[in-house]
Amino acid sequence: MSHQEVPNALRTLNLIDGQWREASGGAWFDKYEPANGRVMAHIAAGTAADVDAAVAAARRQFDGGEWSTMPGAERGRLMHRLADLLEANADEFVTLLAREGGRVVMEPRMMDIPMAIDTLRYFAGWADKLEGRQIPTAGFMGQPTFNYTVREAIGVAALIVPWNNPMLIGVWKLAPALAAGCTVVIKPSEDAPIGLTRLAGLATEAGFPAGVINVVNGQAEVGQALVSHPGVNKISFTGSTPVGRAIAAVAGPQFKHLTLELGGKAPQIIFEDALLERAIGGVAMGLFANQGQTCAAGTRVLVHRSRYEEVLHALAGAARSLNVGDPLDGHTQMGALINARHADRVKGMIHAAREAGARMFAGDEAVPAEGYFVRPTVFGHVSPDAVIAREEIFGPVGVVMPFDTVDEAVALANDTQYGLSATLWTNSVGQAHSVAARLRVGAVAINGWSPLDARLPWGGGKDSGMGRDLSRVALDAYLEEKVVSLVM
Incomplete structure (x- = not known):
């Protein structure tokens, strides 16, 4: 040493x-x-x-x-x-x-x-x-x-x-x-x-x-x-x-x-009636804040099939628009990963996902030559069984997957070893609360990323x-x- x-x-x-x-x-x-x-x-x-x-x-x-x-x-x-x-x-x-x-x-x-x-x-x-x-x-x-x-x-x-x-x-x-x-x-x-x-x-x-x-x-x-x-x-x-x-x-x-x-592998569920302009910004924040290096990062974006292509391309556009660079520059929107070893691990998972057939819709853009940078990355047309959709990445990498029914959305959301948090995007109060009750997580946020406050308990179950x-x-x-x- x-x-x-x-x-x-x-x-x-x-x-x-x-x-x-x-x-x-x-x-x-x-x-x-x-x-x-x-x-x-x-x-x-x-x-x-x-x-x-x-x-x-x-x-x-x-x-x-x-x-x-x-x-x-x-x-x-x-x-x-x-x-x-x-x-x-x-x-x-x-x-x-x-x-x-x-x-x-x-x-x-x-x-x-x-x-x-x-x-x-x-x-x-x-x-x-x-x-x-x-x-x-x-x-x-x-x-x-x-x-x-x-x-x-x-x-x-x-x-x-x-x-x-x-x-x-x-x-x-x-x-x-x-x-x-x-x-x-x-x-x-x-x-x-x-x-x-x-x-x-x-x-x-x-x-x-x-x-x-x-x-x-x-x-x-x-x-x-x-x-x-x-x-x-x-x-x-x-x-x-x-x-x-x-x-x-x-x-x-x-x-x-x-x-x-x-750890966590949080789902963000976008229902058919969600207000997409608000949802896309919130989903991007839940996915890319702190370079995705949070246990609650919403890396599994589950979207009703009727809105799937729209959300996939809008989220990819939001990812491509982020200014990645010097964290002390007030114009920067995303900084660097914590160290070289971790950056290499995240890049390795991205490469492996592409080799396995996942389609990348954002993430190829250039990064600064110095430092441990990874572009915000969005994958689409990914199987729920794919490694990139199941393992915690702890980096700015998300997968967008479709569902057809509420029951399927709940099943996909719960189909993980983790149980920390989830986010729902819907304009239906009844649907929001009924789905929240069925999710096996410690925190559910509705129409926003999980609020953190000293007065609110934070934690989860299963492997979380x-x-x-x-x-x-x-x-x-x-x-x-x-x-x-x-x-x-």
């Missing part, structure tokens, strides 16, 4: 027990900027020893530090302070996230930063409202009892964050954990560690006690050490289904609490994972209920 120092490259350290530290082994790795392929930062390559130190710090603070006895209102005040600091530094974070993720600046400016701030404030409001219950019973062996419950933080939470929306998803996990009273160890993705680590620095500035928020950067060794660590009580992971399955296999025998938000981020449900996942019974 040796590297050559690059002038002006950022240096990203680990935050352990309130102190910025180099990795215990002294190693570093390089983070490359997706839009140009150049070194953006040198990242401290954490080890299992760094994980041990971070978990120990979190454990000390949870078991006997000031955090363990801090009133909920004070925890909420610190969270509001962190939200204020993020808001004050929003411009810095917008640029940082655009550079490290290859994303157009509009996306973090309009979505990631505002929602992260709102999520912190939403959960801050819950911190002093963790109320228990009083439960009447018939008594115990003839004696009356007084029974009540208290809701207590689970303990130390390991938050393992992906690269596609690192700051936002990191806050989705961090905010409910802090509101509940947990301490945390965050493992950012090695492909996007800078913004999230910087946010942890703001938490220190906000006044969070040492050991409450720890960050260990690194590669697979760090994640594996966190998942298996006996001092960790809860794991919240967002990422691929195979890695989620591996985490569950390790954490299950240790009875760790788990939240897993995994278990548990939920966001909303009161996410808060409950960091709490345990203790019953106390007094025999009178």
Whole structure:
């Protein structure tokens, strides 16, 4: 993991027990900027020893530090302070996230930063409202009892964050954990560690006690050490289904609490009565936002046969019209994929689909010579059994497939290993709600891409994972209920 120092490259350290530290082994790795392929930062390559130190710090603070006895209102005040600091530094974070993720600046400016701030404030409001219950019973062996419950933080939470929306998803996990009273160890993705680590620095500035928020950067060794660590009580992971399955296999025998938000192959269903002018723009956004690098990307576009050719050509035209290039340029509409390896994988899937006979209607246009760019790509006349129609691509690639009846649309939508989200486009309120009830997913959006809000639970079933981020449900996942019974 040796590297050559690059002038002006950022240096990203680990935050352990309130102190910025180099990795215990002294190693570093390089983070490359997706839009140009150049070194953006040198990242401290954490080890299992760094994980041990971070978990120990979190454990000390949870078991006997000031955090363990801090009133909920004070925890909420610190969270509001962190939200204020993020808001004050929003411009810095917008640029940082655009550079490290290859994303157009509009996306973090309009979505990631505002929602992260709102999520912190939403959960801050819950911190002093963790109320228990009083439960009447018939008594115990003839004696009356007084029974009540208290809701207590689970303990130390390991938050393992992906690269596609690192700051936002990191806050989705961090905010409910802090509101509940947990301490945390965050493992950012090695492909996007800078913004999230910087946010942890703001938490220190906000006044969070040492050991409450720890960050260990690194590669697979760090994640594996966190998942298996006996001092960790809860794991919240967002990422691929195979890695989620591996985490569950390790954490299950240790009875760790788990939240897993995994892959997706979301359908977008366009019915015969849909308002197409609105639908095409919404479908394109659901397919191409963040270069298609989202678990909820609507990559399966199912269209009533009477509108099929019209939608196929309109969506292909929308794809061809997108300006792909420098994410910091305000005229750019789509940026670069996260790294060279991932870009090659997506290109390989596109090539394989064409070799298998799928017809490409958009995607051949030129891309910038530098960086990890893939044009927004649309395939038509694809069998539902084709690899390109079944496997998660995690890139700006969609397939458009026809259906004839509502039952066929529902069957096609549900014919996948994933169950995260779906979108319906129809002018019929009754049809919208009846179809939504039949879809085996965690979120259904009607006439728009799935809205994300701190108050709405987010997650899915089948191979899309278990548990939920966001909303009161996410808060409950960091709490345990203790019953106390007094025999009178």
